[in-house]
Amino acid sequence: MKxxxxxIIDYTNFGNRLQNYALIKKIKEIYKDAEIDTVGGCSKHxxxxxxPVISPLTFVPILKRKKRMIESCKRVGKTIGADxxxxxxxxxxxxxxxAFVMGSDQIWNPGFVENPNLKFALFADGDKCMAYSASFGxxxxxxxxxxxxxxxxxxxxxxSVREFRGKELVKELVDKGAQVVLxxxxxxxxxxxxxxxxxxxxxxxxxxxxxxxxxxKAFREYVDNVAKKYGxxxxxxxxxxxxxxxxxxxxxxxILLNASLICTNSFHGHALSIALEKPFVSFPPKKSxxxxxxxxxxxxxxxxxxxxxxxxxxxxxxxxxPVNKRxxxxxxxxxxxxxNSLDSIIGNKQK
Numbered sequence: 001m002k003x004x005x006x007x008i009i010d011y012t013n014f015g016n017r018l019q020n021y022a023l024i025k026k027i028k029e030i031y032k033d034a035e036i037d038t039v040g041g042c043s044k045h046x047x048x049x050x051x052p053v054i055s056p057l058t059f060v061p062i063l064k065r066k067k068r069m070i071e072s073c074k075r076v077g078k079t080i081g082a083d084x085x086x087x088x089x090x091x092x093x094x095x096x097x098x099a100f101v102m103g104s105d106q107i108w109n110p111g112f113v114e115n116p117n118l119k120f121a122l123f124a125d126g127d128k129c130m131a132y133s134a135s136f137g138x139x140x141x142x143x144x145x146x147x148x149x150x151x152x153x154x155x156x157x158x159x160s161v162r163e164f165r166g167k168e169l170v171k172e173l174v175d176k177g178a179q180v181v182l183x184x185x186x187x188x189x190x191x192x193x194x195x196x197x198x199x200x201x202x203x204x205x206x207x208x209x210x211x212x213x214x215x216x217k218a219f220r221e222y223v224d225n226v227a228k229k230y231g232x233x234x235x236x237x238x239x240x241x242x243x244x245x246x247x248x249x250x251x252x253x254x255i256l257l258n259a260s261l262i263c264t265n266s267f268h269g270h271a272l273s274i275a276l277e278k279p280f281v282s283f284p285p286k287k288s289x290x291x292x293x294x295x296x297x298x299x300x301x302x303x304x305x306x307x308x309x310x311x312x313x314x315x316x317x318x319x320x321x322p323v324n325k326r327x328x329x330x331x332x333x334x335x336x337x338x339x340n341s342l343d344s345i346i347g348n349k350q351k
Contacts, residue, residue: 001034001346003027004097006121008105008112009040009079011069012062014211014237015185015268017249019104021076021196022184023132027101030339031346039093039100039118040081061240065247072198072248082118090117094124099345101338102131104162104184108152109137110145120152130158130341133181133334135267136166139291141173149173158341160334164298165291180295181334185271186327193276197257198250202243204233209259211237211269212283219283222307223263226281226315232260261316263307267292274300274327277320281307301326 005023010016024036073079082090094100100121106112107119116122121129141149150173153159159178161167170178188196208227212219227234237244237255244255253276256262262273265283270293273280282305285293297303300323304310 001031002097003031003034003036003099003101003342004039004093005036006039006100006102006118007107009038009081011066011073014247014249014252015266015272016105017069017073018253018268018272019133019184021073021249022188023101023104024077025192026184026187026335026338027342030342035077037078037080037097038076040079040083061245065245068246068248072250083115085115085118087117087123090123094121094128097124098128099342100124100129101342102129102134102156103160104133104135106135106137107131108134108149110141110149111138116148116152120155122152122155126155127157128345129156130160130345131156131178132160132338132341133162133183134160134166135162135292136169137292139165141169146173157345158337160337160341163291163295165295179333179337180299181337182299182327182330183268183271183296185268186275186296187331187334188275190275190277193253193272194257196250197253198248200244200247200251200254200258203255203258204235206232206260207235207258208232208261208263209235209237209255210263211256212263212265213238213285215265216283219263219265219307222281222283226261226263229312230260230315235259265293267296270296274302274323277318277324279316279318280305281310281315283307299326299330 007020008016020038027036102121153170153174153176159170159176160181161178162183164180167178167180170176208223210223223234235244236242239245247255256272256276256278259278262278262280264270264280265285270282282297302323
């Protein structure tokens with residue numbers, strides 16, 4: 001039995017690689033003998049081609065992180081970079097696999113460099129295709145992209161998304177139901193991530209970890225004030241002068257686990273903080289992307305972790321018992337969607 005996961009392949013992004021690992025792990029629980037390959041789709045944001053030009057000083061650490069990440073991810077399974085495959089070559093892939101799972105991450109973000117034939121698995125029989133925790137990454141689809149999305153969504157037999165706005169978009173575009181499910185990183189419990197983590201040497205004794213993108217001035221000022229007030233060293237994992245910026249995904253988990261506090265505006269920064277039961281401070285990302293973060297906070301019942309609402313006395317205090325009760329119910333529903341959809345597609349073949 002062969003199953004292909006169609007997702008973004010970005011060896012510089014921790015969340016991207018960790019969601020891929022987690023989804024493979026959960027599918028392996030359903031079909032332990034299955035061969036599960038990752039097929040790369042829309043792997044780069046348009047602007048990412050310019051990053052080395054915009055900031056040459058970031059080029060070396062980016063390459064080093066990418067090289068180390070590729071090596072550490074090899075054991076997860078085979079990866080096929082198929083962004084620029086011809087339709088003929090893609091059709092061969094369509095015949096090779098028993099099922100195609102689109103997701104997670106922003107596989108359906110219209111702003112990424114895209115090959116619609118790949119991101120919606122249009123090269124394969126639609127009865128083989130499902131989406132697990134797929135994300136649009138935006139609140140609206142521009143008019144010039146609507147027909148592409150209608151065709152792709154109509155082609156997909158079972159659809160689940162990771163944000164409430166995504167569910168609404170599917171309904172608006174093709175009048176089909178979509179289930180909101182957990183991102184794969186939240187399907188794994190804390191102990192499973194602890195087992196996956198790789199020890200990092202020379203971490204500060206007490207530190208505040210920041211993880212995010214395009215960090216606004218308010219974020220930086222908040223972090224500096226909290227760090228100073230509580231005697232914490234600031235570790236900015238995405239600052240290219242940091243000795244930890246070239247960490248692997250396994251090392252990143254260890255860095256998260258040992259942080260005294262996590263400040264983040266990243267979706268996976270939120271998801272992993274919750275999965276690892278860490279105290280965190282939430283900063284809303286850009287409005288167009290806000291549904292991803294607000295959805296996971298609502299599901300976990302942690303809307304109050306917003307930096308504008310959170311009181312100082314609650315910074316390091318977070319009771320995860322009620323959160324885990326909510327998550328366990330969502331984990332069961334999400335896993336059942338994944339299993340039932342795959343069983344239907346594959347036809348309950350021998351596991």
